[in-house]
Amino acid sequence: MVFNSVAFAIFFIVFFFLYWFVFSKTIKWQNFLILAASYLFYSFTDWRFLAILILSSIFNYWVGIGIERSIRYRKLLLWMGMVQGIGSLIFFKYFNFFVNSFNTLFTSLNIHVNFQVLSIIVPVGISFFTFRTMSYLLDIDKGKIKASTNWVSFFAYVAFFPSLLSGPIDKARTFMPQLERRREFSYVMAADGMRQILWGLFKKMVVADNCAIIADGIFSNYHDLPGSSLLMGAFFYTIQMYADFSGYSDMAIGVSKLLGFNITPNFNFPFFARNIADFWRRWHISLTTWLTEYVFTPLSITFRDLGKAGVSLAIIINFTLVGIWHGANWTYVAFGFMHGCYFIPLIIKGTMNKKKRVDKESGFPALDHGLDIFKTFTLVMLTFVVFRASSISDALQYYNILFSQSLFSTPVFLEKIIIVKASIFILIMMLMEWVQREQEHGLVLDYFKSPALRASVYCVLIFMIIWLGSTGANQFIYFNF
Amino acid sequence: MEKFLKKLSVYLMFPVLIISINYFADPANLFHEDYESSIAHNLMKGYNVTNVYNHNERLLQKKLIKNNPLCPEEIALGSSRGMLLNKFISQSPSFFNNSMSGSVLEDNIAIYELYEQRGCPIKLVIISLDPWILNDNHGEKRWKSLEPEYNSFLSKLYTERETEGFMFFNNYENYKQLLSFSYFKSSVRYLIKGIGRKDAKATRLAENNGLTRITDGSVTWDAQYRDAPQAVVDRRANDIIAVDPMEYLGRFDHLSVHYKNLLINFVSYLQRKQIKVEFLLTPFHPVVYSNFMQKKHYRNVLASEEFFKTLARDKGIEIYGSFDPRKTDLVSSDFYDGLHCTADGLVKIMNTRMINRSKPIKKEIL
Numbered sequence: 001m002v003f004n005s006v007a008f009a010i011f012f013i014v015f016f017f018l019y020w021f022v023f024s025k026t027i028k029w030q031n032f033l034i035l036a037a038s039y040l041f042y043s044f045t046d047w048r049f050l051a052i053l054i055l056s057s058i059f060n061y062w063v064g065i066g067i068e069r070s071i072r073y074r075k076l077l078l079w080m081g082m083v084q085g086i087g088s089l090i091f092f093k094y095f096n097f098f099v100n101s102f103n104t105l106f107t108s109l110n111i112h113v114n115f116q117v118l119s120i121i122v123p124v125g126i127s128f129f130t131f132r133t134m135s136y137l138l139d140i141d142k143g144k145i146k147a148s149t150n151w152v153s154f155f156a157y158v159a160f161f162p163s164l165l166s167g168p169i170d171k172a173r174t175f176m177p178q179l180e181r182r183r184e185f186s187y188v189m190a191a192d193g194m195r196q197i198l199w200g201l202f203k204k205m206v207v208a209d210n211c212a213i214i215a216d217g218i219f220s221n222y223h224d225l226p227g228s229s230l231l232m233g234a235f236f237y238t239i240q241m242y243a244d245f246s247g248y249s250d251m252a253i254g255v256s257k258l259l260g261f262n263i264t265p266n267f268n269f270p271f272f273a274r275n276i277a278d279f280w281r282r283w284h285i286s287l288t289t290w291l292t293e294y295v296f297t298p299l300s301i302t303f304r305d306l307g308k309a310g311v312s313l314a315i316i317i318n319f320t321l322v323g324i325w326h327g328a329n330w331t332y333v334a335f336g337f338m339h340g341c342y343f344i345p346l347i348i349k350g351t352m353n354k355k356k357r358v359d360k361e362s363g364f365p366a367l368d369h370g371l372d373i374f375k376t377f378t379l380v381m382l383t384f385v386v387f388r389a390s391s392i393s394d395a396l397q398y399y400n401i402l403f404s405q406s407l408f409s410t411p412v413f414l415e416k417i418i419i420v421k422a423s424i425f426i427l428i429m430m431l432m433e434w435v436q437r438e439q440e441h442g443l444v445l446d447y448f449k450s451p452a453l454r455a456s457v458y459c460v461l462i463f464m465i466i467w468l469g470s471t472g473a474n475q476f477i478y479f480n481f
Numbered sequence: 482m483e484k485f486l487k488k489l490s491v492y493l494m495f496p497v498l499i500i501s502i503n504y505f506a507d508p509a510n511l512f513h514e515d516y517e518s519s520i521a522h523n524l525m526k527g528y529n530v531t532n533v534y535n536h537n538e539r540l541l542q543k544k545l546i547k548n549n550p551l552c553p554e555e556i557a558l559g560s561s562r563g564m565l566l567n568k569f570i571s572q573s574p575s576f577f578n579n580s581m582s583g584s585v586l587e588d589n590i591a592i593y594e595l596y597e598q599r600g601c602p603i604k605l606v607i608i609s610l611d612p613w614i615l616n617d618n619h620g621e622k623r624w625k626s627l628e629p630e631y632n633s634f635l636s637k638l639y640t641e642r643e644t645e646g647f648m649f650f651n652n653y654e655n656y657k658q659l660l661s662f663s664y665f666k667s668s669v670r671y672l673i674k675g676i677g678r679k680d681a682k683a684t685r686l687a688e689n690n691g692l693t694r695i696t697d698g699s700v701t702w703d704a705q706y707r708d709a710p711q712a713v714v715d716r717r718a719n720d721i722i723a724v725d726p727m728e729y730l731g732r733f734d735h736l737s738v739h740y741k742n743l744l745i746n747f748v749s750y751l752q753r754k755q756i757k758v759e760f761l762l763t764p765f766h767p768v769v770y771s772n773f774m775q776k777k778h779y780r781n782v783l784a785s786e787e788f789f790k791t792l793a794r795d796k797g798i799e800i801y802g803s804f805d806p807r808k809t810d811l812v813s814s815d816f817y818d819g820l821h822c823t824a825d826g827l828v829k830i831m832n833t834r835m836i837n838r839s840k841p842i843k844k845e846i847l
Contacts, residue, residue: 006660020482185482194489213724220725220776390777455491462495466662 001044003197003251004205011041012255019259020185027182031152034179034259038159042125045165049123052088057158059084060133061151067140068147081137085130092122097328125165127325129158131290136172138294145173153179162255166248168266168286175263183260192444193257195458199443200250201469202461207429208243209470210422211236219388222398227407230398232419237388238381239426242271245284250441264289269437270380271430272365274372276342277352279380287325291318311347316340326387331395335387342379421468500659506668509535511655517541520681524696525549528683532691533700535667536681538581539626542592545698546579552601553577557698558589559609562763565824566607567699570831572838573605578698583621583729586614586743591627593751594634606751609761612785612804613729614744617737621729626655638746701824706817714816718766721819726778727769733781736788748796759799759834760789764806764826769819773804802830 001008015037023029043050063084066077090098099115106113136157139145148154157176163169218225218233225233249266256263264286273279280288296318303310316337323336346352365373385402389395413419433442443461448454510516516536521544523530554575557566561582568576579592589608596603613619624631658664687695692703701707709717721727751758764770773779786804793800802809806822815826822830 006657009660185485187482187485190485191488216725217723221723458492462492466495466499466665469662 001041003248003255004201007044011037011044016258027180028152030183031150031156031179034161035152035156035159038156038161038164041161042159042164046124048121049126052123052126053129053159054155056084056088056129056133057155060137060158061148061154064137064140064147064154065149067137074141078137078141082134085134085137089126089130092126094324094328101330128167128169129164131169131287132158132172135169135290135294139171139173145176148172148176150180160256160261162252162259162261163263166245166252167284168249168252168264169290170264170286171290175261178261185260189257189260189262192440193254195254195443195445196250196257196441197254198458198461198465199441200247200252200254201465202247203243203250203429203442204247205465205469207422207425208240208247210418210425210468211240211243213418213470214422215240215388219398222401225401225412226409227402227404228409228411229413230402231407232411232413234381234385234402236422238377238384241384241387242267243429253441265440269433271377272373272434272437273376274369275346275351275376276339276379277346278355279376280339281355284322287322291322291325295321308347311352312344315343315347319343329390330392331386331389334392334395335383338383338386425464425468496660499662499665502668502672503659503661503664506672508667508671509658509664510537510540511658514540516681517544520694521545521548523683524694524698526683527696529685529687529689529693529695530681531684531686531689531693532681533694534681534692537626539588539623542579542581543595543627545577546592546595546599546601551575552596552599552603554603555605555607556593556596556603557607557609557761558584558592559607559761560584560611562611562820562822563607563609563761564700565822565827566609566761566831567695567824568697570824570827570835571607572835576697580609580698581623583623585619585621585624586740586747587624587631588627590634590743590747591624591630593747594630595627598630598633603756605757605759607759607761608748609763610785610789611729611763612782613733615736615740615781615785615788616729616733617735617739618732619729620731638750702817702821707823709817711814714766714818715768715813718768718813718816718819721766721769722772725776730779730782733778736781736784741788745792745796748792748798752796758796759801760793761830762786762789762800762802762804764802764809764811764815764822764830765804766816766819767806767811767813770805799834801834 001011015033019030019033023033039050039053042053060081063077063081067074067081070077103113103115136145136154140147148157153176156179157170157172160170160175215233215237218229219237222230222233246267253263253265266284266286268282268285270279270282273282296314299314299317300311303314306313317340319340320333320336322339323332323334326332326335343352364370382399385398386392386395389398429442436442436444439446443457445454445457448457504512507513517540520530520533520536520541524545525548555571555573556576557563557571557578557580559580561580561584564578564580566578566580568574581588581592593603593606613621684693687693688701688704688707690704692706693701695701726733748758765773773782782804790800792798806812806815809826809830811822811826811829815829816822828835
């Protein structure tokens with residue numbers, strides 16, 4: 001069930017009224033409703049894996065209590081939790097990848113082995129709910145939180161439906177306290193949630209789905225197109241990725257606000273970043289902060305004696321993991337590795353942690369700021385070619401044509417009208433986000449004092465979603481991860 | 482909360498407007514049955530019906546099968562790719578083509594079930610097979626409006642299966658269109674164009690300006706589609722492959738075990754009832770087929786043909802055609818677009834059958 005579907009609209013309207021009018025008497029009942037609704041929501045998407053979600057919750061609930069109460073078996077239990085989390089990710093997402101890679105490796109060494117692949121279907125959202133349970137156990141071990149003894153709250157945290165399928169990945173220490181305190185309906189919060197949902201819908205249905213038509217057409221016919229068209233393909237795919245994923249995150253956060261929850265923001269206008277470090281502070285924030293806390297920081301401590309080389313190594317490992325987190329394909333490994341390598345100049349210059357922000361007040365970015373933004377965007381765009389390609393050899397062929405002389409030829413367009421339409425939508429999105437860049441999302445509109453003016457903007461956006469949005473409830477890209 | 486709901490209610494005008502326009506304009510006649518009734522009525526009276534657009538094909542088939550006083554002996558099942566198969570090509574006076582756009586295996590089974598419920602003594606079933614009927618992820622849901630019939634047939638195959646469903650859920654796909662943005666766009670365009678719903682009209686002619694449904698259930702495409710220059714046809718084929726994955730062929734990573742078994746069981750059932758079964762594989766435009774050959778994620782299109790051929794061999798079923806146009810000597814000019822071959826193209830495929838049955842057919846009778 002996707003957010004931009006009729007099924008979800010019906011589901012959520014019913015849920016909203018039950019949540020605020022029928023089950024609002026006690027937190028226990030409200031949380032129980034969240035849990036039941038989350039399982040129903042997950043079942044609509046793929047009921048076959050509901051058992052995995054429930055078993056994972058049961059296991060981690062008891063392991064969490066065990067870690068807190070046991071001194072002797074604390075580390076053993078933590079390891080068991082990690083093995084369960086990483087093990088299920090490896091089994092469901094990466095098993096066939098490793099088997100195929102080993103087969104290829106041995107074949108290239110003239111050693112004939114044939115490890116069998118399995119017919120495995122990846123449970124939807126496994127990367128997201130597994131990272132939640134892992135952070136929960138790690139935080140208990142470090143004493144940052146107490147193990148929950150309220151199974152309904154814990155299960156609701158793992159399966160919270162707005163962020164179950166594609167994040168954001170909330171940490172238990174920020175989310176569970178919200179589950180355990182009484183939630184009052186707040187008009188300001190709910191209204192902002194509605195605005196954020198509207199903005200997310202606009203980004204997904206108007207921008208991303210129209211960009212997808214162009215990007216899909218170019219990527220599937222790239223052999224026959226000149227480099228200039230491939231450059232357009234990379235550009236539209238990069239925008240599609242952002243609009244699709246940040247659109248989903250906006251909707252997830254908006255839906256959560258309607259229920260009285262503040263969940264972790266996932267994007268902070270990443271295309272206005274002035275270098276790659278800044279980009280990753282703004283892109284898929286919940287994943288990068290997770291990995292920074294549980295992977296990069298421990299690694300950089302381990303490698304601290306190596307100086308800048310150690311930091312570079314930790315960054316490259318960290319970002320390679322970011323890449324492989326997306327799925328079992330060498331293209332994702334390459335994507336992460338490239339981003340890791342982009343950090344090296346910043347580490348050498350010692351500017352990795354220096355925040356380079358664009359002026360808050362200025363209407364337009366200063367020339368040097370604009371150039372930084374352009375350079376960062378271009379670097380990121382080039383990595384999305386390998387992210388989108390079905391194999392490394394496909395990506396190399398794409399780069400080969402992209403950087404050939406045909407880059408300077410007139411682009412061949414499959415659908416000129418859609419390109420014009422999509423470009424206008426992108427411009428609207430970017431302008432809105434530029435103006436709102438210090439806000440939480442692109443539709444805060446605080447500076448419009450007139451309610452009628454604000455309502456007009458909402459109506460225009462709704463009209464655009466209805467009339468100019470691509471048709472059909474297209475799935476979100478990050479459902480695959 | 483009160484303030485929030487009050488403000489929100491202002492924006493309710495959008496869904497209310499969408500639902501109202503979708504319901505009253507109803508360009509695909511999902512909520513009004515009179516359009517299909519009038520088409521069925523005219524066809525049963527022996528008239529062809531032209532200007533037939535956007536109707537609920539499943540509903541039309543239901544009305545035709547349930548109300549037609551005559552039962553055909555030979556029927557054709559399948560998607561729009563088999564819709565041109567007519568009584569001249571099949572060389573049977575008692576033939577009816579029940580093909581429907583976007584038809585999948587569930588549709589074919591449900592249509593056959595309608596005949597069985599009616600008590601029609603069917604002697605031959607020609608099943609036009611498409612590769613996507615073996616794709617678990619084909620995403621086609623229009624068959625849901627025939628779900629009771631499909632379930633009823635399944636209960637004969639698998640006794641444990643529930644045979645009754647709630648009508649609301651059977652019609653859910655239709656009701657969902659009330660809030661569909663794409664349906665809303667079609668509704669508004671439909672209203673702006675001012676095309677009356679009753680525009681379909683009875684005629685004695687088989688070829689008209691508009692799409693025509695013939696008395697034997699087959700169709701002739703509208704003039705603009707039929708008579709398009711070759712460059713336009715080739716562009717249509719290229720448009721089809723520009724969407725990747727193609728419609729119905731997304732995530733076609735294996736041949737569905739469920740659908741393979743369903744097809745095997747359906748065919749076995751028909752054979753047990755002494756009903757002859759024939760398979761028809763309608764070719765794809767050379768550009769589209771070559772796209773299937775080149776791209777790894779379409780490998781199961783080719784695998785599906787192998788499966789259909791193996792099944793035909795195992796069950797002693799005659800099979801005509803191939804998805805590969807070269808195997809049936811079809812060239813670009815034998816197509817209307819990337820998916821649909823012309824009547825001449827179909828004749829090339831069915832000619833051997835015609836030779837076996839009587840004599841090769843003449844082009845002019847089409």
